[in-house]
Amino acid sequence: MQDTTGNLLTDMLTNTIEKITLFFSLTAIGLMTCASSYGNQAIIINKPLGPNDPRYQYTYELMSLIVKATEAEFGPIEVRHSDIAMTRKRTLNELALGEKINVMAEAPKADWDKRLLVVPIPIRKGLQGYRLFIIHQDNRILMNGVTNFADLQKLATGSGSYWSTRKPMEQAGMKVITGSNYQGLFTMLANKRFVTFGRGINEAYHEVAAFKDKYPVLEVDNNLLLHIPLATYFYISPNRPELAKRIEKGLLKLIESGDFDHFFYRRFCPDIVKSKLDKRKTFHIDNHQVSVERMTSLVGSEFLIDTNHNYNSICQPYLSKTMLN
Numbered sequence: 001m002q003d004t005t006g007n008l009l010t011d012m013l014t015n016t017i018e019k020i021t022l023f024f025s026l027t028a029i030g031l032m033t034c035a036s037s038y039g040n041q042a043i044i045i046n047k048p049l050g051p052n053d054p055r056y057q058y059t060y061e062l063m064s065l066i067v068k069a070t071e072a073e074f075g076p077i078e079v080r081h082s083d084i085a086m087t088r089k090r091t092l093n094e095l096a097l098g099e100k101i102n103v104m105a106e107a108p109k110a111d112w113d114k115r116l117l118v119v120p121i122p123i124r125k126g127l128q129g130y131r132l133f134i135i136h137q138d139n140r141i142l143m144n145g146v147t148n149f150a151d152l153q154k155l156a157t158g159s160g161s162y163w164s165t166r167k168p169m170e171q172a173g174m175k176v177i178t179g180s181n182y183q184g185l186f187t188m189l190a191n192k193r194f195v196t197f198g199r200g201i202n203e204a205y206h207e208v209a210a211f212k213d214k215y216p217v218l219e220v221d222n223n224l225l226l227h228i229p230l231a232t233y234f235y236i237s238p239n240r241p242e243l244a245k246r247i248e249k250g251l252l253k254l255i256e257s258g259d260f261d262h263f264f265y266r267r268f269c270p271d272i273v274k275s276k277l278d279k280r281k282t283f284h285i286d287n288h289q290v291s292v293e294r295m296t297s298l299v300g301s302e303f304l305i306d307t308n309h310n311y312n313s314i315c316q317p318y319l320s321k322t323m324l325n
Contacts, residue, residue, distance in 0.1 A: 042078040043067070043243060046104045047085045058202070058267055059105040059232075062123060065263060066250030074246045087180075088162045092116070098237030103247070105232050107164035108290060112235055117244040121251045122231040122295045126304045127268060128200030129230030129287075131165070132275060133157075133221040134186075134208060139195050143221050149283045152224070156194035158185050164289055165198065168228050172285040190215040198226055201271050225280040227307075229287045231295045248298075255299060269315035277307045 045063060048056055063079055071077075082101040086094060094100045096115050105123060106112060135143055146152050153173050159166040161178045170176050177194040179185045186207070189197045199207060204220045211218060234251075236244040254260040295304065 042080055043103055044080060044082050044101045046091060046101055047081040047083070056105065059123065059234075061267075062263065063103070063247075065254060065259065066247055069253045069257075069259070070246050070250040073249070074242075095235060095237050098239035102237040102240045103243060104235050106235050107230055107232055108294075109164060110289070115238070117236040117238055117241060119234045119236070119244060119248045119251065120231075120294050121233065121248070121255075121298050122304065123234065123251070124200075124202060124232050124268075125264060126229065126231060126295065127202050127272075128232060129228050129290075130201050130275075130277070130305065130307070131198035131226040131228060132201055132204040133196040133198055133224055133226070134189060134204055134218055135196060135221050136189060136192055137217050137219050138192070140219075140221075142195065143223060146224060146281070152196075152226075152283060155196055158189055158194040158197040160185065164230065164287075165228050167289065168285055168287040169198075171288075186211050186215055186218065190217055196221070200230075201275050201277075202268055205271055205274060222276075223281060225275075225277065225282040225307075227282060227284045229290045229292060229295075231290055252298065255303070265315060266318050269311070269318040272305075272311045273315050273319060277311070282307070 043063060045060065046056060060079075067077055067079055082094075084100075086101070088106075091101060091104060092112060092115065095102065095104060107128075108118070112118070133143070142155070146155070149172075153175065156175045156177050157169060159169065159176050159178050160182065161180045166176055166178065177188070179188055185197065188194065208218050208220055234244075234247050236247065251260070254263070292301075
């Protein structure tokens, strides 16, 4: 009888321990699942390639506006950078998975369109397609001598290996020298590996300022403008369709309210006015990777930058009188 009672107590104790162990195991799994679920709810955007890389600040700020404009419908959500900076090729692969990064603003490319979700609203109004040239100051006279596109074709120009402007420039007969590293391209320009380095109006002045201490010989040319039709769209992981829906709704809401234009011109009017578009010799080349019809499919053609407009007038509310003179 004593042995039977002892065995019964042992069985009960073992059963209790197993239940407690199972409880804590399930609790741990639940906590990990919640943590994973929370992580997946964040908007994870690309990290800059370095401290002197200002290219994505606009898109980070715009994403914050989109989140705020859609919070009532979609709820709060965290916006943060990816843990590491990635090349475009790796970024595409990671976006397809949607774990380390799930949103990036990028120019359209066939493989990105094929593998990712896209919101076809040009978030910079096509501004980055108007290219100013960063040059070495020793080449000012050389640049002043460019009177036609044939002259420009003779001058070596720099480009990132995977940049969307590379192919249109090559197809137009320009001599393109490529580099795989963003900051390295400024080193190449400072060392006169090429003469011109085309950058969007929204980029050129900021980049020269960012690299001023390291490369004081670089400056923005005052005479030429190269127009290559170009768009920047938000690309989203196919595993996060709700983010694509939220971003599209948010952008359209900001555009309709006028908040988008206020944000855009407040950010870019200093660059647009400083560039003096109406006083530059302008060359146009085609870009078969970009469809103007697609750029305007959700917003209309009036949404895009038009160099025929009087931006001194448009920008007046956003600038000091000194800049407008």
